[in-house]
Amino acid sequence: MRDALIGLTAAIVGVAGTLSAPVLSQRLMGRVQKEQFERQQQVEEAQWVREQQVAELDRRRDCYMSVNAVFRQYRTHLMNFLWLVHKGEVTPEAREVVEEARHAHHASFAEAQMIASPQVLVELDGMTMALSETYRRTMCLEEGNPDPDGSFDEIRADFQRLWLRWEGMRDVMRADLGVATGS
Known part of the structure; x- marks a missing residue:
């Protein structure tokens, strides 16, 4: 009887193991697939970021290149205009060339205000104010009504x-892009 009970117990355990193996392996497989899916999601999210x-x-790089070129162009045209004022020519x-450069500067600056980092915006604001003041002083000189300190x-x-100031602005832009400034 004891041998029969051991045999019956072994048979029950064997049948229970056979019947529960697919359920347990399915649960284990589900857990593994869930972990793989989560890892894949993390990889895809990191790639998207x-x-x-x-x-x-x-x-930002495209914006900085554009604003940098436009600022330089505006400064150059304004400086050339000052020389023409000085020579009386x-x-x-x-005047139209200066105005076109000024309008291009305003458009480029407006775009940069939406894209640039706060550090770059501080520099751009300062440069724009300095350029505007130089433009105003140049036009006053050209009109024959110069500021007291507004000589050629x-x-x-x-x-x-x-x-x-432009060199400082350029260095801040380069730093914002992660490029060595050399300063």
Whole structure:
């Protein structure tokens, strides 16, 4: 009887193991698949975040290149205009060139205000204010109503300060993009 009971117990355990093995393996397989799915989701999310960061960096780089070029162009045209004022050779075409550069500057600055980092915006704001003041002083000189400190030489010195300010602005942009500034 004891042997029969042991045999019956072994048979019951064997049948129970055979019947429960698919259920247990299915649960184990489900858990493994769930973990794989979660890992895949994490990888895809990390990849999406990285793609967004790269896209943002590209957008800022393009914006900074554009605003940098437009600022330099505006400064150059304004400086050329100052020389024409000094020589007494201002023409409507020369004034139009300065105005076009000024409008391009305003458009580029407006775009940069939506894209640039706060650190770069501080520099862009300062540069824009300095350029605007130099433009105003140049136009006052051209109209024959210069500021007390608005002579040709004093305004020309403003352009030297603008250049130094531009170098600082460029360094802040480069730092924002993760590029070594060399300063």
